[in-house]
Amino acid sequence: MENEIPKYRKKKNNSSKSEKKSDHKHEYKDCLVLGKVNWGNQHYIPTLREYCVLCGKLGRKWEPPSIKIGNAYQYLDADDAVKKYSYLQVFYIDYLDDCVNLDEVKE
Numbered sequence: 001m002e003n004e005i006p007k008y009r010k011k012k013n014n015s016s017k018s019e020k021k022s023d024h025k026h027e028y029k030d031c032l033v034l035g036k037v038n039w040g041n042q043h044y045i046p047t048l049r050e051y052c053v054l055c056g057k058l059g060r061k062w063e064p065p066s067i068k069i070g071n072a073y074q075y076l077d078a079d080d081a082v083k084k085y086s087y088l089q090v091f092y093i094d095y096l097d098d099c100v101n102l103d104e105v106k107e
């Protein structure tokens with residue numbers, strides 16, 4: 001009987017370079033999101049949101065921008081919202097997207 005001894009032991013290589021830890025604690029910052037919709041004609045719906053400055057993910061905050069007129073609130077359209085919240089970062093996304101493109105962030 002022959003004892004077969006493998007010449008080469010296969011080295012186990014479990015270290016994959018591409019596996020980076022992407023987990024982080026999201027750091028949210030307020031922003032104004034203009035969500036593109038195609039209802040009849042294309043337009044944008046403004047929403048006050050928060051986005052993660054590290055990965056662009058949108059947080060749970062979801063508020064339609066409005067102004068109080070008398071006892072009632074009137075929702076702002078995209079143009080008025082951009083004017084009123086000019087101090088916020090503005091992102092244009094598809095309405096159902098849940099993250100923003102961080103390339104759009106102005107310094």
Ligand SMILES: [Zn+2]
Pocket residue numbers: 024025026027052053054055056057
């Ligand atoms: Zn994040």
